[in-house]
Amino acid sequence: MAKANPLQEQLLKAGLVKKSQVSQAAREQVKARHGKAPVAPTESQREADRLRAEKAERDRAIEAERKEKGRQQELQAQVRQIIESNRVKREGESEYRFNDGSLIRTMLVNELLRRQLAAGSLVIVRLGEGFELVPRAAAEKIRERDTSAIVLDNGKDRGNAEPSTGNAEDDAYYAQFQVPDDLIW
Numbered sequence: 001m002a003k004a005n006p007l008q009e010q011l012l013k014a015g016l017v018k019k020s021q022v023s024q025a026a027r028e029q030v031k032a033r034h035g036k037a038p039v040a041p042t043e044s045q046r047e048a049d050r051l052r053a054e055k056a057e058r059d060r061a062i063e064a065e066r067k068e069k070g071r072q073q074e075l076q077a078q079v080r081q082i083i084e085s086n087r088v089k090r091e092g093e094s095e096y097r098f099n100d101g102s103l104i105r106t107m108l109v110n111e112l113l114r115r116q117l118a119a120g121s122l123v124i125v126r127l128g129e130g131f132e133l134v135p136r137a138a139a140e141k142i143r144e145r146d147t148s149a150i151v152l153d154n155g156k157d158r159g160n161a162e163p164s165t166g167n168a169e170d171d172a173y174y175a176q177f178q179v180p181d182d183l184i185w
Helices: 006-014 019-034 043-086 111-119 136-145 168-174
Strands: 094-100 103-109 122-127 130-135 150-152
Touching: 006 019, 043 122, 043 130, 043 136, 094 111, 094 150, 103 111, 103 130, 111 122, 122 136, 130 136, 136 150
Parallel strands: none
Antiparallel strands: 094 103, 122 130, 122 150
């Protein structure tokens, strides 16, 4: 056993401490001198930690993107279900033409459907590669989920003022003529 320091010997002789307490204190001092102090991380450890952090960040970004894609697919499925459950049966021999972006599309309708489209109570929506007619209430549900599915909605612009030519005299003259919403081209 290592030689105790003079203070420890004096405390032992005086009976203030036991031999086991002295040896315990000596062991703790040795551990403190030769003990495991936190070692500064090496360059390779720092690099490994940085790579782990970057991988975790990439994984979080990929997971967020995956969740967003899943949410978009869920919204598209809801839109498809709303359209399929609310579509109005199309019948008739009269052609109804409407704009689909830069293209002019044609749909066969009867006179009642034509009036409902012109009044805005029916809306044309996109379903896959085709088009369907749905009531206004269903179109509002669709608009909440995906505005790009709405192709033609004559009722949404009803609150706007009449377009102006910029000349008050001409506007007053042309105001006397009624222009129908359901012109057939």
